[in-house]
Amino acid sequence: MKCSKTSTVPRCVSDGADTAQRREVSVFVRIRPTANFAHGLIECLPDGQTVNIYHRKDSRKLQDSKKGQLSSWSFRLEGVLQDVSQEEVYARVCQPVVQGALDGYNGTVMCFGQTGAGKTYTMTGSTESYKQRGIIPRALQEVFREVEKRTEHSISVHLSYLEIYNETLVDLLSPLQDSPQRPPRGMVVMEEPGRGVFIRDLSLHPVHSEEAALSLLFEGEMNRIIGSHAMNRNSSRSHCIFTLHIESRSQILSDAKYIASKLNLVDLAGSERLGKTGSEGQILKEATYINKSLSFLEQAILALADHRRDHVPFRQTKLTHALKDSLGGNCNTVLVANVYGEAAHIEETLSTLRFASRMKCVRSDPAVNEHIDPALQIRKLQKEVQMLKEELSIHNTLVNRPSTTYEPLSEAQQAEISSQVQRYLDGSLKEISITSIRQVHAVFAQFKLVVQEQKQKARAQLCQTNDLVGKDQRATAANKEWETRGFNEGVEAGSFGVSAQSQKQSQRPSSTKAKPLKSRDKQSQNKRQGDGSPVSRKRVESASKSKLTSVQMPEREQESQEPDTRSPDTQESHQPGSEPLYLEPPPSKSEVFEDFKLGQGNKINCILKENKAVLLERRSLLRQLTDEVNTVKREIDCTTAVIQQHNEIQETQGQYLLMEGEPEATLLLQLRELKALYRQRYEALRSIKAEVNYCQHLVDQCRVRLLSEFESWYKNTFLLPEDEVEITLDSTIAHKENHRQSLEHLENAPPDSSSAESFYNARCRTLKRRNSRVLSFTQVQTNLSAGSGQRRLLPLLPVT
Numbered sequence: 001m002k003c004s005k006t007s008t009v010p011r012c013v014s015d016g017a018d019t020a021q022r023r024e025v026s027v028f029v030r031i032r033p034t035a036n037f038a039h040g041l042i043e044c045l046p047d048g049q050t051v052n053i054y055h056r057k058d059s060r061k062l063q064d065s066k067k068g069q070l071s072s073w074s075f076r077l078e079g080v081l082q083d084v085s086q087e088e089v090y091a092r093v094c095q096p097v098v099q100g101a102l103d104g105y106n107g108t109v110m111c112f113g114q115t116g117a118g119k120t121y122t123m124t125g126s127t128e129s130y131k132q133r134g135i136i137p138r139a140l141q142e143v144f145r146e147v148e149k150r151t152e153h154s155i156s157v158h159l160s161y162l163e164i165y166n167e168t169l170v171d172l173l174s175p176l177q178d179s180p181q182r183p184p185r186g187m188v189v190m191e192e193p194g195r196g197v198f199i200r201d202l203s204l205h206p207v208h209s210e211e212a213a214l215s216l217l218f219e220g221e222m223n224r225i226i227g228s229h230a231m232n233r234n235s236s237r238s239h240c241i242f243t244l245h246i247e248s249r250s251q252i253l254s255d256a257k258y259i260a261s262k263l264n265l266v267d268l269a270g271s272e273r274l275g276k277t278g279s280e281g282q283i284l285k286e287a288t289y290i291n292k293s294l295s296f297l298e299q300a301i302l303a304l305a306d307h308r309r310d311h312v313p314f315r316q317t318k319l320t321h322a323l324k325d326s327l328g329g330n331c332n333t334v335l336v337a338n339v340y341g342e343a344a345h346i347e348e349t350l351s352t353l354r355f356a357s358r359m360k361c362v363r364s365d366p367a368v369n370e371h372i373d374p375a376l377q378i379r380k381l382q383k384e385v386q387m388l389k390e391e392l393s394i395h396n397t398l399v400n401r402p403s404t405t406y407e408p409l410s411e412a413q414q415a416e417i418s419s420q421v422q423r424y425l426d427g428s429l430k431e432i433s434i435t436s437i438r439q440v441h442a443v444f445a446q447f448k449l450v451v452q453e454q455k456q457k458a459r460a461q462l463c464q465t466n467d468l469v470g471k472d473q474r475a476t477a478a479n480k481e482w483e484t485r486g487f488n489e490g491v492e493a494g495s496f497g498v499s500a501q502s503q504k505q506s507q508r509p510s511s512t513k514a515k516p517l518k519s520r521d522k523q524s525q526n527k528r529q530g531d532g533s534p535v536s537r538k539r540v541e542s543a544s545k546s547k548l549t550s551v552q553m554p555e556r557e558q559e560s561q562e563p564d565t566r567s568p569d570t571q572e573s574h575q576p577g578s579e580p581l582y583l584e585p586p587p588s589k590s591e592v593f594e595d596f597k598l599g600q601g602n603k604i605n606c607i608l609k610e611n612k613a614v615l616l617e618r619r620s621l622l623r624q625l626t627d628e629v630n631t632v633k634r635e636i637d638c639t640t641a642v643i644q645q646h647n648e649i650q651e652t653q654g655q656y657l658l659m660e661g662e663p664e665a666t667l668l669l670q671l672r673e674l675k676a677l678y679r680q681r682y683e684a685l686r687s688i689k690a691e692v693n694y695c696q697h698l699v700d701q702c703r704v705r706l707l708s709e710f711e712s713w714y715k716n717t718f719l720l721p722e723d724e725v726e727i728t729l730d731s732t733i734a735h736k737e738n739h740r741q742s743l744e745h746l747e748n749a750p751p752d753s754s755s756a757e758s759f760y761n762a763r764c765r766t767l768k769r770r771n772s773r774v775l776s777f778t779q780v781q782t783n784l785s786a787g788s789g790q791r792r793l794l795p796l797l798p799v800t
């Protein structure tokens with residue numbers, strides 16, 4: 001539910017203006033510190049809001065007359081953050097949005113800019129140094145401080161962490177998916193009225209303390225995909241959205257209203273000039289996705305900023321779709337444009353600032369997200385009704401009226417009303433006497449009853465008439481048939497009423513009469529057992545087919561019949577002792593998956609299980625280490641606070657010299673040790689994370705392998721030959737198709753080459769039997785190595 005704004009106004013966007021009015025998105029520019037700052041090209045004015053850029057355009061693109069000219073651009077923003085601490089950045093950029101989120105306003109803080117310009121530094125900060133922690137940890141700290149302060153509200157916080165990598169949504173806090181039978185449903189961006197945009201299947205984690213929230217942040221950070229290129233050794237290769245879902249309810253239990261808000265903290269992947277970063281392979285592919293999605297983001301921003309346009313292309317990419325209600329709308333949106341102020345990057349700086357100035361034109365209309373809890377609302381209304389009843393009874397007493405009853409009418413009262421209505425309808429009563437609302441309802445109900453009874457009567461009459469006509473028609477039709485066939489098929493008088501299907505059965509020659517269903521079922525069961533489980537449907541089916549003709553009716557007679565729509569089981573019978581002609585449909589995959597895991601797939605399944613166990617063990621170690629890092633961090637906080645306190649006391653008392661053995665010196669020593677410990681544990685955390693990633697990778701590989709082997713086993717065991725692709729001789733298409741199938745067989749082959757060859761040959765035997773041209777194992781291998789490097793054998797890597 002959207003309502004007009006009544007509560008606290010976030011500072012960053014209000015500037016004291018009318019809060020109900022639409023306003024601009026706040027935009028800051030943050031300049032990454034560098035020794036080679038381009039003073040001649042970038043000028044930050046003393047007003048702290050304007051940055052001027054001077055740039056000589058590529059002379060090849062200019063006419064002669066313009067060559068050598070310096071162009072200049074001026075950008076006025078909410079603030080220019082140069083040489084500014086993380087603390088100040090948080091205070092100016094994010095603190096007001098956090099306060100707004102606690103008051104029920106949705107908020108978004110987003111970092112945008114070229115690769116290496118400091119987006120992740122701004123958003124997450126450097127986890128190795130407490131002072132340099134970024135916006136997210138500081139926001140978490142503030143939220144939980146406020147939760148403690150706002151005692152008149154019960155505030156719950158949930159976290160989610162979404163990554164968009166190469167147009168794929170990834171849950172960075174996903175609980176381990178360990179059932180290969182139920183692979184996770186793909187995450188999808190969804191929209192629902194009243195709920196807005198959300199990601200289906202993204203996990204939400206309830207958190208009750210800053211520490212728990214930081215643990216989740218660490219966990220998510222460890223799962224992010226990071227790559228290395230010429231401009232950033234730890235470059236984020238994805239867009240990440242860390243979201244705090246805040247719900248605040250009044251402590252007054254009867255209040256059904258509550259507010260719910262979302263705070264999105266977005267670290268976008270950096271745009272990059274491919275030539276500059278020297279990207280290739282996977283990094284190049286990632287860069288292409290990143291640049292494409294950022295360019296769609298720019299298009300969406302352009303459309304949002306242009307108030308004449310009523311369509312905004314949000315669905316072009318997952319990023320803009322996921323951020324649909326976080327860019328402007330009813331949200332407090334803040335953009336930090338990160339730039340790298342060196343001369344070599346002036347073009348990127350210029351384009352980042354251009355994007356920032358477009359973003360500034362986007363309007364937002366913040367509103368508190370107020371909701372009503374239906375259960376509480378019912379309870380509240382019930383209370384109100386009770387109170388009104390009491391008031392009415394007092395009023396009745398005062399005016400000497402009989403007290404109002406709320407009980408349903410008695411049987412006698414109902415009968416009286418019914419008789420009054422009857423008499424009113426037949427004209428013997430002029431008016432129905434009514435003294436209460438309850439009676440009004442009863443009278444209407446009575447009228448309704450009368451109308452329904454009349455309708456039913458009319459329907460029954462109609463049916464009777466139709467029945468008479470129908471009987472006549474059916475009798476005439478049967479007599480005609482009797483006459484034209486000219487022989488007695490034992491059609492008894494009572495069989496005129498039987499369905500078309502049973503008539504048809506009775507018309508068949510006696511040799512084709514269907515056996516009782518039970519015995520045929522048994523036969524098919526026996527067949528299954530005899531053939532070993534699971535059933536080889538293919539062979540049975542083809543054997544049955546050859547016999548099908550011997551028991552079928554002559555073709556002409558068959559043609560003259562109407563198409564038979566019965567199931568295969570009931571269509572044809574067969575001679576005693578013959579195999580069943582039709583079998584049940586193949587078993588469902590989930591039914592036979594367990595069998596497969598115990599049989600053919602046992603080896604991979606065992607490896608998968610072992611890998612999963614190792615992964616779980618590593619994960620629990622990771623959690624333990626994360627807790628330890630947090631504990632040390634807390635100790636650093638405490639010690640720093642105590643030292644600060646001592647310093648303040650000393651300043652007021654005028655003592656400045658530190659003596660060895662004094663409490664301050666001991667504290668400083670302790671702080672240094674704690675910091676060393678922090679770094680050490682952090683390193684350990686990193687390495688265990690790398691192990692977790694590796695284990696996860698292996699588990700994923702095993703799972704994929706298990707499923708793909710299951711698929712091909714299932715196909716071979718249960719599906720009909722007709723389901724396979726027909727391959728004809730001597731055609732290019734056939735040749736290509738053959739090649740494709742050969743490749744597939746090879747991809748499914750075991751990892752060592754000798755068994756790969758025999759596996760391949762066995763799989764291609766069917767193709768050869770059909771006299772098709774099949775590539776030899778060596779040929780396929782040669783083709784593989786000559787072709788794209790993407791088609792590789794999936795190695796199975798056991799962890800021991």
Ligand SMILES: Nc1ncnc2c1ncn2[C@@H]1O[C@H](COP(=O)(O)OP(=O)(O)OP(=O)(O)O)[C@@H](O)[C@H]1O
Pocket residue numbers: 031032033113114115116117118119120121122126232234235236237268269270271338
């Ligand atoms: N304001 C700053 N103060 C100190 N160091 C900074 C600052 N901004 C960035 N850095 C440093 O610059 C390097 C690159 O920063 P960061 O990884 O945050 O860039 P990015 O914009 O997120 O890059 P990418 O888009 O490639 O992920 C890091 O080592 C970071 O510590």
